[in-house]
Amino acid sequence: MSVAQMGLMYGLATFVFLFSGMPIAFALGSVAVIFMYFFMPAAQLTIIAETIFSELNSFTLLTIPLFILMGAAIGKSRAGADLYNSLNRWLYKMPGGLGLANTLACSVFSAMCGSSPATCAAIGSAGIPEMRKRGYSERLATGLIAAGGTLGILIPPSLTLILYGLATEQSIGKLFMAGVGPGLLLTALFAIWVMYKAWAEKTERLLNHKASGLAAEPVEFYSWKEKLEILPRLLPFLGLIMIVMVALYDGWATPSEVAGIGAFGAMLMVMSIYGCWRWADMKVILSGTARESSMIMLIIAMSFLYTYVMSYLHITQSAAAWLVSLGMGKWEFLLWVNVMLLVLGFFLPPVAIILMVTPVLLPALVALDIDLIWFGVIMTINMEMGLVTPPVGLNLFVISGIAPDVKLKQIMWGTLPFLGLMALGIVLLCIFPEIATWLPSQYAGS
Numbered sequence: 001m002s003v004a005q006m007g008l009m010y011g012l013a014t015f016v017f018l019f020s021g022m023p024i025a026f027a028l029g030s031v032a033v034i035f036m037y038f039f040m041p042a043a044q045l046t047i048i049a050e051t052i053f054s055e056l057n058s059f060t061l062l063t064i065p066l067f068i069l070m071g072a073a074i075g076k077s078r079a080g081a082d083l084y085n086s087l088n089r090w091l092y093k094m095p096g097g098l099g100l101a102n103t104l105a106c107s108v109f110s111a112m113c114g115s116s117p118a119t120c121a122a123i124g125s126a127g128i129p130e131m132r133k134r135g136y137s138e139r140l141a142t143g144l145i146a147a148g149g150t151l152g153i154l155i156p157p158s159l160t161l162i163l164y165g166l167a168t169e170q171s172i173g174k175l176f177m178a179g180v181g182p183g184l185l186l187t188a189l190f191a192i193w194v195m196y197k198a199w200a201e202k203t204e205r206l207l208n209h210k211a212s213g214l215a216a217e218p219v220e221f222y223s224w225k226e227k228l229e230i231l232p233r234l235l236p237f238l239g240l241i242m243i244v245m246v247a248l249y250d251g252w253a254t255p256s257e258v259a260g261i262g263a264f265g266a267m268l269m270v271m272s273i274y275g276c277w278r279w280a281d282m283k284v285i286l287s288g289t290a291r292e293s294s295m296i297m298l299i300i301a302m303s304f305l306y307t308y309v310m311s312y313l314h315i316t317q318s319a320a321a322w323l324v325s326l327g328m329g330k331w332e333f334l335l336w337v338n339v340m341l342l343v344l345g346f347f348l349p350p351v352a353i354i355l356m357v358t359p360v361l362l363p364a365l366v367a368l369d370i371d372l373i374w375f376g377v378i379m380t381i382n383m384e385m386g387l388v389t390p391p392v393g394l395n396l397f398v399i400s401g402i403a404p405d406v407k408l409k410q411i412m413w414g415t416l417p418f419l420g421l422m423a424l425g426i427v428l429l430c431i432f433p434e435i436a437t438w439l440p441s442q443y444a445g446s
Contacts, residue, residue, distance in 0.1 A: 003313070013034070014031050014306075017031055018347075025302045028303055029302035035313065044312075052304060055301070056297070059256055064297065066256070068289050069267070070262040074118075079237070081122075084123055085233070086234035087104050089227050089230055090227055094195070096194050098130065098131055098198070099136065101127075102144055103144065105127065105148075107151055107155065108241070115152050115153075116387055117394055117398050119148070120399060124149070124402045128142060128145055135205050137201055138406045139414035140197055142411040142414050145399060153350060154186065154377070154381060155187075156180065158175075159296065161179055164358065165376070166300070167362075171373075174440035178374065178376065180439055182377050182429060185428065185429075190421060193421060233273075236269050240265045267285075307355070310360075316359050320363035320367075323364040330370060334375075334430070338382055340357075341357070341386075342386065344357065346390070348386075349394065350380075350383035373440050377436040388415040389419070393415075396408060399411050
């Protein structure tokens, strides 16, 4: 059997197992073990545990459970609602101020927890009802939170960038720095759109009210006293973000140590400010961390075995050689890779795509002299798009759970403008790569 035929069988078997409903980790592991049994020496089966352990025995992997703990501490307390209320009181006078407050709340919360679903749940549970109550359309209210939540996998700390760094052996610290500029860019694009759309919707409502003789909408107002009294709720968030970013950017600590600082700071904040020190509170935070960490680490372990088998059977090398032999230029190659990633994002979560696809693309990326740090950001934005596209768009279902009376179709329509803005972000990064590469070039860590 040729390598090409074996590669096709390997890919087909992977999709069959994944779409059977089997958990991702077990699907990847099952495919790897089956092909080891039939196409590799029997001795290889006896060293499966050793192979997996040798790959997992990495200090860098400590960042994953620690950042998850940081996110769980914030996401499972009242921190999200407080962050949203603080920003709303200070931004309410701006056009679309409530939508802008939700956008910035998603951005800040993402920088704290690195989890897209957690951001959607924490900010959306307070933000969506408030926006709808103040006349925002269902599409805008739900689409904004669904798309804003995706910033959680781009703005550091980002589990997606950690996994990409592990798969490509790139500096986690540099990848984190590379996500800052594009994260701020997408936040700005989202904010501009929301302000315009909210203003347009409000203008339309006022015209309709005037035409039908209805009373004007109530005007929201917060005094300086009300603004200042909630400020202490916002400062701990900003302080923790600054500590984490300065420690990382100035090279004071490794990414793993920064994750420890962030987790400790988040736990201290929710215990001291939100009173989450009882066992009932800690149990929710710690059990959630354990479940998510175990799931991700198991996927990583099985993906290592999966890619080991691909490499042993020369599938990876042959696929990379085939990609290079097509003779595509750098930009043509990137175009088709992004199309492929977008299509895969319709069906698979970011973790699976990164760990399955990156080893195949890596040799071709190196051969075409594509900056791997820059490409990691491009890939992550593409993964963001997958989080809000059916049928596996995780954020769509999180929002559907928060606002069950809004049809999934309306949520999907609401995310379309933001998908266009993400695509625009990728184009801008291709034209101005310095948006992602400048900060890493200044980075003092490793």
